[in-house]
Amino acid sequence: MTHMATGTLTQERSALSVTAAAQVIGVSPHTLRYYEQQGLVRPARNASGHREYGEADLRRLVFLTRMRLSGMTMRDLTRYIALVEEGASTVPDRRQIMHAQRDRLTRRIRELTLALETTEYKLRVYDGHPEG
Structure with missing residues (x-):
């Protein structure tokens, strides 16, 4: 579970897919892919080539989405x-x-x-x- 309102991601978890990460952050998978294309986040890839978002990626995404929401x-x-x-x-x-x-x-x-x-x-x- 995440605690977005308090500004923290508190649960340890394994890496998330783009769909799961988007759901946790509250944006679309397209938005996450766009941030990646812009070089703002660089999730690891698994052996199959699928994105895997870790805790550091999720923290970065929270920052990015909040700054965009604020008009940056x-x-x-x-x-x-x-x-x-x-x-x-x-x-x-x-x-x-x-x-x-x-x-x-x-x-x-x-x-x-x-x-x-x-x-x-x-x-x-x-x-x-x-x-x-």
């Missing part, structure tokens, strides 16, 4: 993963990417909060209670 571009993700694979010397560059992403998310949350407040105001007006 494929260009930024590709750059970030390339830096990760270059090693520890790239931590300052990775931090810079994450700071920029946090700034975008903070701005977007602020915008969505204002939109929600406006929506709630309109609902109060329609219910005959514009002040309460």
Whole structure:
């Protein structure tokens, strides 16, 4: 079992097929194959040539899907993963990417909060209670 809401994958398991991994992560197998084509994840292959996603692959996929959900571009993700694979010397560059992403998310949350407040105001007006 996974615990996606808490941000962790907690159960030890053997490698998963592309279909099983997609199901665990909550995306389509096509998405996983796309991430692989883009060089963002590199699952092992078994003797038959089928993909086998291990724990590290699943953690990477959780990160990728959350960053995409948050609006990070494929260009930024590709750059970030390339830096990760270059090693520890790239931590300052990775931090810079994450700071920029946090700034975008903070701005977007602020915008969505204002939109929600406006929506709630309109609902109060329609219910005959514009002040309460």
